[in-house]
Amino acid sequence: MDIVLIAGMWLDGSAWDDVVPELERLGHRPQALTLPGQGDGNTAATYDDQVAAILSAVDATDGPAFVVGHSAACALAWVAADARPEKVARVALVGGMPNGDGETYFGFFAPVDGVVPFPGWEPFEGPDSDDMSAELKASVAAGAIAVPAAVTQGTIHLTDERRYGVPVTMVCPEYSPAQAKEWMESGDIPELAKSTSVDFVDIDSGHWPMFTQPAALAALIDEAARS
Template identity: 65%
Template sequence: MDMVLIAGLWLDGSAWDDVSPALEGLGHRPVPLTLPGQGDGSSSATLDDQVAAVVAAVDAAPDRVTVVGHSAACTLAWLAADARPDKVASVVLIGGFPSTPGEAYAAFFPMVDGAMAFPGWETFEGPDAADLDADARARMADGAIPVPEGVATATVTYSDDRRYDVPVTMVCPEYSPAEARAWIDAGDLPELAKAKHVDLVDLDSGHWPMFTRPAELARLLADAATT
């Protein structure tokens, strides 16, 4: 199965370099995306541009696909399911959740010169980054791509309730499946509360398992694509 891979903020398609070969070995075809404004040299990209890039990758696949979103890009994966509910066979969310309609996509940090830069590792101390050594942190920080303001501050909207029929697997890295279930049951994650098929799986890692647990992550993605 084709698997469209969307990394989170400040990352481009190379974030999946260690995951992709493992997916291929498990019989899947990874399609890692470099989003407009996050690696293609454009600083004026919008959220609509990024959604269009994801949908184009879905449309280009010969058959139905699994769309994988990491962190903030979980919303992009869910927007793809909203745009193509008949073509997206399943969605996998890694360390994140779909935004609620009306929320900003990812306006988490200050905008400077029209973009949201990586805020530094102090922001992510604790479970998020506990498994990243100093070299990995330095490489990620050096390669971090500021997110265009037109992406980060855009309002999220959905249009097709058939997205709730698309099976969802939540990969829980820096938090537990029990915590995620409690958030869903409490109504804190409205989009997932309405989804009809949500599986929760544990992964003992921090927020960026594509760098620290690529083989284990690939196996979870493969399992999600075949169940």
């Protein structure tokens, strides 16, 4: 199956380097995206540029596409389902949830001099990063990419309710499937509450399983692709 992989904030397509060969071994055609402004050197990139790049990747697939978003990019994966509900066969949300229409894409950290730099590991202490060695943290931080504010401050636009018919797999890393279900049922994830098919799967990792559990993550993506 064609699988489009979108890493979260501060990461480029190389974040999936250990996942891609596992997916290929399982018979899939993965494509790890490097988004505009997030690894391509385009400091003037906007949120709309990132959405356009994702839709271009989806449109270029031979058959139905499985779109996998990580962290903040779960919102982008959901936007792809909204824009291409007839083309996106499934969405996987790894460690994140979809934003609602009209919401800011990524408002958790304020821009500094026109970009949102990686804030260091302090905000992610605890379950998010407990499974990462000091060496791995240093490596990820060294490669982190400051994301243009025109990306992070972009506005989510959702227009096609057919997105609610696109099956969703929630991959739960630093939180449990039970917690994710509770958030959805309590109305904290309104977009998913309207979805007709949501599966919850656990992975024993922190917030960045592509680094700490790449084979296990690939296996879960493979299982979801075949369901």
